[in-house]
Amino acid sequence: MSQSLLSAEGIGVTYxxxxxxxxxxxxxxxATVTALLGPNGAGKSSLLHALIGGVRGAGGSVRLAGESLDGLSPNARTARGVSLVPQGRHVFRSLSVEENLAVIADSLRxxxxxxxxxxxRFPILRTRRKVLAGLLSGGEQQMLAIARALMSGPRVLLLDEPALGLAxxxxxxxxxxxxxxxxAGAAVLIAExxxxxxxxxxxxGLVMQRGRVVARCAGAELDQTYHDVLGVSV
Incomplete structure (x- = not known):
């Protein structure tokens, strides 16, 4: 694997x-896409939230281009170049598409x-810019969530089950x-x-099981690796 842009070691999350x-x-x-696969409950979401600094008391170390992010808040990590699109999208449902984007623009200056x-970025959003986010389809909400995350031009994009429930x-x-x-040069990590x-x-590819990263492989080997580790095909 080539030199890492985002790296983490010893991450532990306890609830x-x-x-x-x-x-x-x-x-x-x-400039690569890394897939983080694992069954429900494997710890994928918790790991992504630890990377963005959203889990209080998470142990371990996270580095961006060799620079430590430890101790920084999610907003500070976003300002440094790490963005998360969480599972469930979490758009502001009572605000319009345009207002959702304006909130992010204002918060990040x-x-x-x-x-x-x-x-x-997604032409349908422009036609729907005055529509309340809560009235958008699931796909449109996910487009809005990704568009918001990309507004700051992140060096690292974290996506937590972006395909959930979509056609x-x-x-x-x-x-x-x-x-x-x-x-364009970003490191993308997708949990599915x-x-x-x-x-x-x-x-x-990475495979998680019961809270542990149990396998690492090239993307072309991910299907076979997943099968070998968990006994099922992906």
Whole structure:
């Protein structure tokens, strides 16, 4: 694997007495897509939230281009270049599409033109810019969530089950954007339960089981690796 842009070592996440992530590590090179696969409950979401700094008391170390992010808040990590699109999208449902984008622009002190650029990333968003986010389809909400995450021009994009509940044609459109983002130099890490739902050819693969990263492989080997580790095909 080429030199890492985002790296993590010894990540541990605990909720009360339950251990969600055990001593997890990963390496995501620039200009690549890394798939993080594992069944529900494997710890994928907890790991991504630890990378963005959203889990209080998470152990381990996270580095961006060799620079430590430890101790930084999610907003500070976003300002440094790491963005997360969480599972469930978490758009502001009572605000319009345009207002959702304006909130992010204001919070990150981005120039106002970034709102227009975000609307242009998915043309349907421009036609729906005055519509409340809560009235959008699931696919449109996911487009909005990804457009918001990309407003700051992140060096690392984390996506937590972006294909959940969406039609294959919508997923294909989203993944085309993801591949463009990686092609422009970003490191992309996508957590999904299977390659079938992911619908993108990953450059690298990781497999999680019971809170641990149990396998690492090239993207072309991910299907076989997943089968070998978990006994099922992806």
């Amino acid at each position: 009360g007495k339950a251990r969600a992530v055990h001593d997890a590590g990963l390496s995501c090179p620039a 981005l120039p106002r033109e970034t709102i227009g650029e975000a609307l242009d 294959p044609s919508i997923v294909d459109e989203l993944m085309a954007t993801v591949r463009e983002v990686a092609g 339960p299977s390659l079938a739902t992911l619908r993108i050819e990953a450059d690298h």
